[in-house]
Amino acid sequence: MIIAIASFKGGVGKTTTAMHLAGFLQTHGRTLLIDTDPNQSAIAWANRGQLPFDVIDEWHDTPAHDYRHVVIDTQARPTPKDFAILADSCEFLILQAASDGSLTGLVHNSRARKAWDAYRQVGQELLVLGGLA
Template sequence: MIIAIASLKGGCSKTTTAIHLAAYLQKKAPTPLIDADKNRSALTWARPDKLSFKVVSETAAPKYIKDYTHIVIDTQARPSPKDFEELADGCDLLVLPTTPRALDLDALLGCQG
């Protein structure tokens, strides 16, 4: 299963959500987290070897994905509408975390356009 975490807004816990999902799935079957975000937060968190799963960059991902049952992708923030559509088509589950504030929900709903 390929799970992508995406958002049109920064600071909505996208990376934290991706890390928790990867940790859960790792208990079920081998699961890497692909850090496709420009700020590389997941890779930074993984450096002290404290995570129970492999974290790789988007560039290194092709080398690893064939060996895993599940894949979690921490995507780049603020994808374009076309990128968002391609992302939705390319995964089994698209998770869109958002904080429960009206303006944040407006930004999330704006991606339907």
């Protein structure tokens, strides 16, 4: 299963969500977390100690098919094109919303609206999470 975590705003807890989700999924099968965020926060967490799952950056040549689950921690504010690619390449896309948990702010932003529409056209599952703060 491939799950991507995205957001149209930085600092909403994407990496925290990715880390906890990968930890949970590891209890159900070998799990890989791919850190594609330029901040590399998941890589930094992995370097601090032993995690029950593997963490790599997007440039690492590890075959994802060796894993039952792949979690992708994405860069904040994806372009509509990047958002569409994410939507097309994963089974689930978790859209981490702003701290108030509403989508209202997202759909009024023209860039977010284009990306949202691109995702809806793909027709895959969508889970929207409010902020964790």
